[in-house]
Every structure is written in structure tokens, then in C-alpha cells.
Amino acid sequence: MYRSHVLVCGGTGCTSSGSQQIMETLKAEIEKNGLTEEVSVVQTGCHGLCALGPIMIIYPDATFYSMVKVEDIPEIVSEHLLKGRVVTRLLYNETVTPAGNVKALIDTDFYKKQHRIALRNCGIINPEVIEEYIGTGGYEALGKVLTEMTPDDVIQCLLDSGLRGRGGGGFPTGLKWKLAKQNDADQKYVCCNADEGDPGAFMDRSVLEGDPHAVLEAMAIAGYAIGASQGYIYVRAEYPIAVERLKIAINQAREMELLGSNIFGSDFSFDIDLRLGAGAFVCGEETALMTSIEGNRGEPRPRPPFPAQKGLFGKPTILNNVETYANIPQIILHGAEWFASMGTEKSKGTKVFALGGKIHNTGLVEIPMGTTLREVIEEIGGGIPGGKKFKAAQTGGPSGGCIPAEHFDIPIDYDNLISIGSMMGSGGLIVMDEDDCMVDIAKFFLEFTVEESCGKCTPCRVGTKRMLEILTKITKGQATMEDLDKLEELCYYIKENSLCGLGQTAPNPVLSTLRFFRDEYEAHIKEKRCPAGVCKALLSYRIDAEKCRGCTLCARNCPNNAITGTVRNPHVIDQDKCIKCGACMEKCKFGAIYKK
């Protein structure tokens, strides 16, 4: 038996910062010190604090080491594991009190306000060992459903819990299942949407990497509830770690007969297969996803008929997102009331957000619905680096919008976000400060949708392209106020006439920035000025002759030889040659170069 467990994060974030080598060195070092029988090394999923990776936690002390390097391993093993002395310099600084004592991770600002349901096992168990999942109560919900509950009981439980789809739309999950159950058919399907495509969002990836069995268990529960015997997980091929762990998980579940025929001795049989997506954003749309599983080009089809009537292969189908599934076993085990006791009136439970952009704690957080944006950004996220001012938070990715500072105290839930022109989306939350240009942000998301539009319907294919052209004109200072009106008109036209969700929501980033930051658009058009100093065509670098000492450093660093001047005399930038790279401004020691 092991007296100590060393958990090393094996999520995508920490893997890319070298956690695999750390694990190997750790195992070798433990062996060298003769601790193989006493200390176990466990690879886990994401802990959430990706910014501090690679992360290592040593239990039972719950010591949290961050930014661990391979060179640190011998010290950790000989000091901590052998002699019981904490390696203070590697501790996550939030876990050290001013008096120098170590406090528990759950008491730090980052974790204190979080409530982990979907992420409960991420960073705790080894996702490649099914017994560890079972050890935390895994597959108990499936057992309960199959031995004690009728399909209607299961659906009623979900309806009562108030769980809504975590993929973005927020459709009540129980209702979706109910509709699919009502339709009689010889075959029905349960699908899992793991085609997470929003820029900056990685909640689903982390759940699949950290706790894949939770999704399998929930899909089997769904199969029992609607009367399906086959499930498909549609996961993007760009998530190699998630795909690998899913494969392992499915095989283990089959070996233990938690997937297959007559599960728990009942007459219910269920199996799951993987389908890899090639990374098209539109395949996250439910009808396009099913078309892609069928082996066709991933294009959406008109609804109705809805998937609950005619879905995959023309059969009744339910499609839920990864995070939605991850909540379900817990709802079955703890009851609908437990889940409904968290959150706001119409949005129950918790939501996982991927924090990114201008924020200290980049990473993954799970918060109860109704937490305010301020709490998420300032307390959990640790605020904005460099003392900069908060400008906006982008939620919902290319389908969402920007929330300005005036709505900083809005409780986050589905309906509140829609009321201010954004949406929950799948949970990407990108923080922007005073140095971000809102027109440029809108343009970024439009570039994304233009690229990802499947081309089937004209409003989306042509309309988004025209919108991008207008936005490009604005950022270059060539647009007129008529262009702005045309842009707005196009937004509404595309929203109303597109075939699927991709086109219907594509104008949202523009509409929401127009609503809250119209002055920035107007500054670009009327004054030919970019207030944040981002749009290159609208700014110029200049040298303050008073401050310039003529050190020639800028001239030597200019990649385009645009700066001229002699030693000890003020230099000048040739505006025709300047490519606006900003290298001179970075190098100047006297602060003589400024942007205008």
C-alpha cells in the first residue's frame, strides 16, 4: 500500500509544458531512492490552473507545486518524499500565508469560490484506470438507474433538476430526452458532441482527458432513458490525448461489461463508438454533426424535423454536450433537488469556464450559476495583469458577444447573458483590457466565421464575407458612416435568414460591440483613429525630439531602416518606410518613442 500519492497533471496544457518528462524522471528518482513500494505516481487530468503548469500535488499533505521543472525532481523526492520537508520555493505562492505557513489549496482564491461537479474528478483520479473512477462512486448512478428506476423516472429527475444544455443553447436536457423517448422506432441513438471549436474554449477537452468515464456512464444512462442501444462520441481529431483516453476508457468499460449486453444483469444493452471530426467548426452544430457521423460532408440540414424525431440515420437521436453529460451521474446519485439548489431561478447547477486573455489565472474554473463576472475575473481569475483597466469580457466565442465594464456585476446565467446581447456559449471567457480594440476583436471573430462557414446557405456564405470586408475597411480608416449602417443591416439580415446556428449567431460579436462600443467604431471612421492603438493602418510611431538622446539604438533595431539620425541628435521615423512593428518603442531607453 502506498503512503503517498504524487499527482502529476497530464492535461493538454501541462503536457505541452513537459509533464510527461517530469513523470518519467519522477518515477526513476523514486526508484533510485527505494520508495517504489511507498509512493505512487498518478497521472491525472486538468487541475484548472493551466497558467502554472506543470502542476504536481502530493497527497496526503495536499502540497501544491507549480511550474515544476525536470531539474527540481531530485530535490522534491529527496526532500519531500524521503524526509518530509516541503520544497517551499516551488509552492504555488497563493498557498503560502504571509506568516510562511502552507494553507490548503481549497482555501486559495482560485479554488475557494469554485464548485466542482463536472470537473469533480479532474486532477484527482487517473483517467486511464477505471477502478479509480469506480472508487469515487463511478458507475453507481448507472447501477441505480438500471436496478431501481424506470426510464420515465430518469427523465423526470433531469426535468426536476433544471439541467440545461451546456453546449451553449441552454435547452432543457430532460425535455430533449423526453421528446426522443416519445418517438417510437426500432433504433435510436445517443450522441455526444465533443466537437469543441470556439477559439479559447477547452472545457470539454479537459473533462474528456480528466474523467472520460463520467461521459460514458451518462451516455449509457441516456440510452436507457430514451431506449437506445448505440452511442457515438463525435470528438475532434485535434484532441489526441482526449481521443486516446476515450479509447482506453471504452475498452475498460467493455471489459468490465459496463458497456455491452445485459449491463448489471438487466436486459439493457448499450455500446459506444468514437467518430473523429476533422475540425470543422460547423460540425459542432447538431445536424451537421450527425451528417458527418453518417459519413457525409458536414453540412447542416433544415429543422424540423428535429433530431428527436429524425436524427442520425433518420432515427430519433439525442445529442448532448460533454459537460452536460458529466453532470448527469451526479444528479442521479444526489437527486434533482440537490442540483436545483445551486444556481439561479432558471439556470441551475454550475458552469465550467475557460479563462483566457488578459487575466492572471489562465485556466479552467467551475462556478455556481449566478456568480458575478467580477467574482470570476477579479477573485478567481486574479485580476488583470499589469494594473490595466478592464474593458470587456467575451463569452460564447464567435457566437457570443462582449460584456462591458458596466455589466461587471451581472450574475452569470443563460438568460442574463442573452439579455445583454451575449450568450453563455460553451464557456470560453476571454478578458480584454484597455489595450484591446473592439473593432479588431469583432473582425477577429468574423475572420473565424468566414473561414468556417460551410457555404451551404447564401446569407452566411456571402453575408459574413461582406461584413468582414466592411470591418476591414473600418480598421484601415477607409469606411464611411454609411458603411456602418450597412454593416448593422447585414447583421440582422444574416441572423434572420441563415440555415443553422453558425450563421444565425455569426453577427453577434459585431452587434454587441456596436451596442456597447459604438464610439470606437465612430473614432475609426470619423477621426481615422484607433483609440486602443491596435489597428496598424491608423497609427504612427513618432520620436519626441525633446526626449531623444540620439543613442541610435532604435535605428539599429529597425528591421526596415526607417529611422534616420546622427549620434547625439534627435532621430526621425520615415512614415512611408515604417512597418509599425513597434521594435523601436520596445528598445528605446528614454521613452522617447510614442504611438499616435
Add this chain to the structure above:
Amino acid sequence: MKSLEELRAIRERMQSQVSMRAEDHNHTRVVVGMATCGIASGARPVLTKLSSLVQEKNLTDKISVTQTGCIGLCQYEPIVEVMEPGKQKITYIKMTPEKAEEVLERHLIGGHIVEEYTLSGADIK
């Protein structure tokens, strides 16, 4: 998996392993001094004995066994400290695996301090 009993058997076997990774303020902490002095006087077998017993008896959700550095009483090593929430710390000295088992049975499970092994109770003069 043909029955819930089968599942529960696996769960029970794994639970003591996994629940070691919980953070709970109500844990009783058992700390073994594992500096050079402790190791030299035989703290390692004491630590592994305690850790194994706690897991075998499925007590990891209540008791965590950890190690610490030198407490400063090198002549009394191996030292085991028991910290129960809301109670005073009890320091056991000159421990052996056998004594440790007794402490676990009588103190941690039974609730009676084993006076003759404690720093204040032992005959050390």
C-alpha cells in the same frame, strides 16, 4: 458487471486509495518525524506501518498520515504526532511499528490516549 455488489466491491477496494486525495479540514493528522534523526532511529517502518493500517482499515477519509522534518527532539525519535481537530496535539516518542499499531488501535480508533508512550507520560528521565 453483472450486479451492484460487484461494483461496490471494487469501490470499497479503491476508496481508501482515492480518498487519500481529498482535502478535508476535519481530518485527524498523524505526522511522523522523518528528518535524518528520525530516519536513523527507524521512523520509516513506523510511517509505512501507520499508512498501511489506515488504508487497510478504510480510515483514509478520517485520518491522513504524513511526514514532517525534524521537530527538535532528536533524542526521542521516532516521534509521531497526533493532531485531532479541535484537540490538543499529542506527541508520541520512541515509536516502533508495534507501538504505532497500538496507538492507532487505542487512540485513533478507540479514543484513549496511550499515556505511557507520550512525551509527557513516558519515563524519560
